[in-house]
Amino acid sequence: MFKFISTLVRARSHDAAEALSDANAMSILRQQLRDATQGLEAAKRSVAVTMAYAEREKTNAERIEAQLADLETRACAALAQDKLDLAQEAAEVIAQLEEERAVSQQAIATYTAQIRKLREEMSLAEQRLRALQRGKQLAEATDRTQRLRGAAPAGVVSSIAEAEATLKRLQDRQSLTESTETALAALSLPNEAESTRDRLAAAGCGPAQKSSASAVLDRLKAKAQ
Known part of the structure; x- marks a missing residue:
């Protein structure tokens, strides 16, 4: 049971860490790129320092070469003058300088190889960066687009739906008003026709529409005869 609970806790911690990482992926990416940029600048400074050491070593090698050339010339002159003690002294110094020259040349070769390797690595790092x-x-453009697509259109769609509903209610109300006016006009049309007919009949234009007392009396007299 304890193992199960421990596994569950670790699983939830891992899920929470992943969720936090996903939610802040853009911020994390920006900081990682800043760190990479700073690291690249530090690497460039290291290469610059290595190049400075190499240049200093080359200057030292040139100094040794110049000293060797000068001492060899002087040693040869000492031998020509049978000054063996001076020639011997010069030979010992020349031997030491040749050792220094060998060490200097090895250092220059090492610096050159390191500089070449570091430059290749920096070039690749710059390309990747x-x-x-x-x-x-x-990713930022996509993120902004997704945010607009996920947030702004919802409000737009909601406003459009509300406007459509308002328009529908307005159209329905207008349609009802028009139908009512049409019905009222239809109802009032027969009444107007009947009123006009009654007025014409009362004026003696055409048969009477209502029975009058005199008309009934005349009809009864005619029937009695």
Whole structure:
């Protein structure tokens, strides 16, 4: 049971860490790129320092070569003058300088190899960093687009739906008003026709529409005869 609970706790911690990482992926990416940029600048400074050491070693090698050439010339002159003690002294110094020259040449070769390797690594790192910068820009553009697509349209769609509902209610009300006016007009039309007919009949235009007392009396007299 304890093992199960421990596994569950670790699983939830891992899920929470992943969720936090996903939610802050853009911020993390920006900071990682800043760190990478700073690291690259530090590497460039290291290469610059290595190049400075190499240049200093080359200057030292040139000094040794100049000393060797000068001492060899003087040693040869001492031998020509049978000054063996001076020639011997010069030979010992020349031997030491040749050892220094060998060490200096090895150092220069090491610096040259290191500088070449570091430059290749920096060139590759710069290419990868530029690719990451372009990817970050694309990710930021995509993120902004997704935010607009996920947030702004919801409000737009809601406003459109509300406007459509308002328009529908307005159209329905207008349609009802028009139908009512049409019905009222239809109802009032027969009444107007009947009123006009009654007025015409009362004026003696055409048969009477209502029975009058005199008309009834005349009809009864005619029937009695």
